[in-house]
Amino acid sequence: MTRVVVAASAVYGHFAPMRSIAADLVGRGHQVTVLTGSVYRDEVRGTGATFEAVDGAADFVFEEKAADPERLALPVGPAQLDWDVRNIFLQSVPGQHSALQRVLADAAEEPVVLLAETGFAGALPVMLGAPGRRPDAVVGIGVLPLTISSVDTAPFGMGLPPDYSKEGRARNRELNAAMRTQVLGGAQRLFAGILADLGCPGRPPFFMDAPLSEADVFLQLSVEELSYRRTDLPEHVHFIGRLPEDPGTGARLPQWWADVLDAGRVVVVTQGTLANLDLGRLIEPALEALADEQVLVVAATGTDREVRGVPANARVARFIPFELLLPHTDLLITNGGFGGVQQALAHGVPMVLAGQSEDKLESNVRVAATGAAVNLGTDNPSPMDIRKAVDSVLSESGYRQNAARLRADYAALDALDVIDTTMRRLMSRTA
Structure with missing residues (x-):
């Protein structure tokens, strides 16, 4: 039987959709392990999935990170984005990687399909050549606005609309290069250093592109209009809408x-x-x-x-x-x-x-x-x-x-059906 590992960083906005996906997959008969922060242990177990905690610096309480005085002193926008990337997401990579390797080892001879949300970069080391077991298939789940670089758009985090003109594409190339080497250059160097320490050879891709570019399939939780039209979007990227809502039965409503x-x-x-x-x-x-x-x-x-x-x-x-x-x-x-x-x-x-x-x-x-x-x-x-x-x-x-x-x-879109269909297709390849 193929094991499904659902991986999420210890940030609630990243974890919550993955919890919903895990619950649905359990209900459809999949054997599911959820790998995330220990603060979500009880929520994971409530889905019927097996819980596994990430290790070390990856196992944090997000509210404490968000309230860090150093972070709050920074202006919102690229400066705060750089802090978040370095101190919340990239510093989590070693602990996510080691925990994922532990889960993969526990699976022994079972094939493993990994579903990793955008902020969980712990699968990237083995996907980029580090020693260890690589999942048999990797499905990226886009829980943020689509982040991958494009000739048609300014980089994620700048809040600029697309520009498809010749002049606009020149602007986009220039801004994308500046984001990689200057605005988030320190974060990219940190990412490269972390991967090198884990045994990855060569020069890594831009860390904001890698969760999408390295996945076998990437399923973006949105409609395409919210990501702009991109002529260079990889073929393995699909827009699947949003997850269904809890019907709210039993919820306590205010007296008014x-x-x-x-x-x-x-x-x-x-x-x-x-x-x-x-x-x-x-x-x-x-x-x-x-x-x-x-x-x-x-x-x-x-x-x-x-x-x-x-x-x-x-x-x-x-x-x-x-x-x-x-x-x-x-x-x-x-x-x-x-x-x-x-x-x-x-x-x-x-x-x-x-x-x-x-x-x-x-x-x-x-x-x-x-x-x-x-x-x-x-x-x-x-x-x-x-x-x-x-x-x-x-x-x-x-x-x-x-x-x-x-x-x-x-x-018109059913995200959970698309995820299940994608999983079963990949499982048939790994069986």
Whole structure:
């Protein structure tokens, strides 16, 4: 029997989709081991999969990393991206590699198919020639906006739209080279040093390209429009939509839930579950901006921190199941994590976006390019700017029409079926 190893870095936004994939594969009869941070041990076991922890520096608590004073002192954008890449993802490679080798050794003679999300680079050493056992097949799962370099686009992390003209492609080549050698040059050198220490010969590919370029198949959790059209996209890359939502059965709804059902218009605002240390960045300005509007504003904080200045037309909760809330939502104001914006688009909900950290800079530019959102291009929008953007999205039909078009694109794809079909095809080759 072929063993399936699902691997995820110890970052919740990377782990959560892989947990869902693992649960589905278990339900379809696969023998599944999940390799990730020990903080997710109980969640993994709840899926019916076998849990294995990564080793050493790879086994961290992400919230502690995110709150590192050195990281917070850096400006959002390329500088903070460089810190995250070096201190969260690349320093995890040795511990991910050793743990993966342990799991592969435990499999003995069994064939192994590995599903590794974008941020789990622990399979790259053996894929690039380091001593050890290579999985019999490797499937990359794209949980971030597509990161691979292209002649048609500026590099991931710069938040620039594509340019297919002759001049634009010259710009793209120049910017991609600068990203590899200057902006993220230190991270690339760290990656090369880590691989050399693990016994990899030769010069490695760019670390942001490698999880995609080295996989046998790469399945991107999105629709192609959110990754731009790329004439040089490798043939083994496929867009598979998004994972299905938990139906929300049994979820505890707030006492004021009837207000949502009765409201003429509902605007939801959230800062997600990571960039919510300061609710004055987006939630509080949004509440101020819409205090006099004929809408019900629902703020999902993701934290126990107090929200200041809550107006009469607003309702606040730490958590609300978005799979239940979005069908009643006319507009989402968000800082724009990739998973969250895709969830909104899958429901046909247009957005106002205001986020620059982590993957948000890139994600928000891509969503705005679809015509389904206004991107304010800042982490700290003013109430006036928020109100103007909300008025535009609610009054101009194009935003909702574009969101509806993308909803249809998502509805046409079944990510879990594609993953299972891909797994079975690869298993037939390894049997």
